[in-house]
């Protein structure tokens with residue numbers, strides 16, 4: 001959603017803050033700002049647009065000081081403008097605040113504060129925070145921040161500075177991520193680990209409802225009653241390069257090519273040669289009683305859930321329902337203690353998915369989280385956590401997170417099947433061996449990336465592209481369509497092949513581009529009939545096919561290696577990811593930071 005940073009120590013804060021914000025820009029890039037405290041005065045600089053605009057605005061000699069906070073914004077309340085940019089200050093200019101999240105009762109608080117004589121300059125929800133702290137401030141900053149926090153509903157990760165307290169930054173979190181980086185005679189605060197990784201590998205992961213008083217020499221954590229909290233240091237193991245581009249033009253391309261390794265790493269959490277099937281984070285006895293599984297997620301994670309439904313039902317005979325989190329939480333889902341709720345979230349911070357988790361736990365469900373971020377809010381609140389080991393996914397368009405989520409769901413299906421006996425030992429072993437081939441098969445598909453670059457050039461001028469598939473291929477078609485639209489801005493729809501004749505085929509005309517995914521021999525004939533339906537109406541059709549499928553009805557084909565149809569989604573999505581990437585690059589789009597989007601949607 002937004003990125004926040006803080007620094008306090010012996011060095012000049014400005015460059016350290018800007019460096020930290022650069023690592024967080026993927027969280028939002030509508031505007032940015034920093035505040036530095038020196039000799040009892042707050043120096044604030046803010047700029048609309050990309051972080052580079054702020055860097056350009058903070059000339060040499062300006063913003064000198066060794067304590068500061070910074071922010072990169074994804075607008076939720078108030079358009080991207082200087083007035084709406086963070087840091088926000090109180091009228092006296094003695095308090096500066098950066099915030100990630102949404103203060104849901106900001107209108108009510110604004111009314112209260114205006115009745116007390118406070119005047120507002122922005123349209124944001126955040127601006128209530130410095131005024132509220134000002135209202136409660138009586139000489140002790142932590143106390144004022146805690147009193148203000150008690151009034152705030154919604155989500156926040158904040159850093160607060162006060163001119164009377166140049167020796168400290170007060171930080172707090174509720175439903176938005178926040179970490180404290182531990183240095184030598186200096187300390188850092190940030191929304192996410194990559195922002196501090198260049199400076200330190202040792203961090204505190206703040207929990208909801210916790211406060212940190214950060215000075216150059218120590219960090220003290222408290223609960224809302226000011227009771228001290230002891231927290232063990234989390235030592236970060238992934239290296240800084242993992243969060244950099246490694247020579248690729250874009251994070252997205254790097255992350256597409258990281259998939260063989262990401263899949264290999266994630267497989268370790270469930271299957272290994274000669275080892276019994278396990279499922280990290282879950283003791284079978286804890287879920288042996290479940291009668292139904294509910295998978296809930298958003299976007300790409302939801303598409304992974306659709307594959308998971310198909311595979312888990314087929315291998316375990318357990319009924320599985322899949323729902324979009326923002327719908328699930330507002331309907332009346334029939335769930336109870338015999339339901340296992342599986343939430344899938346790359347970031348582990350998606351507000352709707354987190355809300356679904358909390359709803360399920362209130363209903364007595366056990367919750368299993370599949371997430372890519374250690375210590376994320378969803379990871380901490382779930383009863384069980386299976387981590388996908390994809391490494392940091394920086395590009396807004398999710399790629400390696402999707403395929404590793406599939407691995408997690410395959411692993412869960414096999415784990416359950418083995419314990420429930422719905423697969424024989426020999427069948428389990430066969431499925432396991434096929435899963436262990438996936439990293440190699442993925443690498444093999446990626447070797448043909450250049451052919452997709454050539455194909456992509458055919459579609460640069462298209463306004464509409466349709467995706468078709470049946471069964472698991474339909475779930476893949478949905479994900480392929482999302483990839484295309486979110487980075488190339490080309491309108492795209494995905495349809496179950498058999499659904500076209502019930503209406504959508506009216507859209508097909510001469511030259512319409514259709515991408516058909518067909519990887520299952522059992523459904524091939526039906527799919528070919530659907531393709532013929534659009535071809536006779538003038539469509540151009542690209543087939544994403546399993547080796548050996550005839551190319552007769554297609555204008556172009558991309559062949560995948562032979563694979564168990566259950567695992568075909570892991571391979572079939574790769575050409576669709578690459579096609580979307582090359583089309584977006586060909587159109588000159590900002591692939592890693594598409595317009596209107598952010599990497600982690602921590603608001604409803």
Ligand code: AGP
Pocket residue numbers: 298299300301344345346347348349350353396397398399486599600601
């Ligand atoms: C995927 O390419 C999108 N960026 C988006 O749909 C994303 O999958 C969705 O917001 C869910 O995010 P999460 O996995 O972090 O919960």
